[in-house]
Amino acid sequence: MPEGHTVHRTANEFSNLFAGSEVTVSSPQGRFSAGAKLISGRVLVKAKAIGKQLFLEFDNGLTLRIHLGIYGKWSFKKHQGELPEAVGQVRARFVNQNHFADLRGPTVCEVISKAEVKAVEKRLGPDPLNPNPKGQQEQRFVDKVHSSKTSIGLLLMNQDVISGIGNVYRAEILFRAGISPHRPGSTLTEQEIRAIWADAVDLLKVGVKTGHMITRDELRTKKPNKADRNYVYKREGTPCRNCGTNVSIEIMATRKLYWCVSCQN
Ligand SMILES: [Zn+2]
Structure with missing residues (x-):
């Protein structure tokens, strides 16, 4: 299972490649189709990690919360307009002009409100990597x-x-x-x-x-x-x-x- 440093690296990757741009979100596998519709086409405002959880905040006030669990995995790649077909069970795919990211096998992948983000933050213990x-x-x-x-x-x-x-x-x-x-x-x-x-x-x-x-x-x-x-x-x-x-x-x-x-x- 990834420890906190991995999730912070993923947050940094999202900040570098996707923050400030409109992101098309889909669920090639289908299990996240309803959630994807809520955030697809919105601008990613911020990506942050708390411990092992990743929070992607969009400009419509909704946040995608992801916990990889034991089997979850990310892959980030460049593209030139044409996207490769999703391989395997891709729960969610994130695409902007130049890059795409595929998420496979997470334990949690859900769209939540600001109030729900606050509740999760309150429950989670302090993260040594967050500003203090x-x-x-x-x-x-x-x-x-x-x-x-x-x-x-x-x-x-x-x-x-x-x-x-x-x-x-x-x-x-x-x-x-x-x-x-x-x-x-x-x-x-x-x-x-x-x-x-x-x-x-x-x-x-x-x-x-x-x-x-x-x-x-x-x-x-x-x-x-x-x-x-x-x-x-x-x-x-x-x-x-x-x-x-x-x-x-x-x-x-x-x-x-x-x-x-x-x-x-
Ligand atoms: Zn010893």
Whole structure:
């Protein structure tokens, strides 16, 4: 499943290629035909991401909300007037003068009102990649973690607590912080929680820039292989890069959790 950086990259792509232009929207597969009619031919005003959700705002006050889920995928291409036939199950196709984008397999693809957008925004936890005037987003995160007896490993995967973190960043952020995933949120110090937030901001920015979840600082400017990018994610049974203890794997609420029992406590 894509983590937040991917969705922010898609929002940037939409801003660059489609914002300010009239967009023809269709549903080659048919499942989104009614929704497409509501926004087709309108100007895309803004594209933004909150965590794993994408919001495309049109000039008639309607917004298309998209969540890719596990199988959803985007493809963006240039065209010269003639469009290729849709291949496979294309839920929605977006076309302007020069480009088109195909959306396949999303979990959510629905047209909603401004009031409904507000309600979704209120429900979603703070996103480390969204501008954070006066630190309110960070404070929301601190308060949510501090007031919870749930383990920090689960809290980081809860999109109501923090938006955009998935299994890779969860494992890596906790390793970098030296914090056990099993510690209840309420036992973390304010300093520890703020450090987690700051690291999430930092790592997600690298993700947006490079398109890869690189969590080892020394590899940021390189193009590391998948196997080298991370400290503990998918490295179970191999020596921790820091202490040599074998990296552990366990199932936490149906998801695989990777961590070092020596470095994280
Ligand atoms: Zn270790």
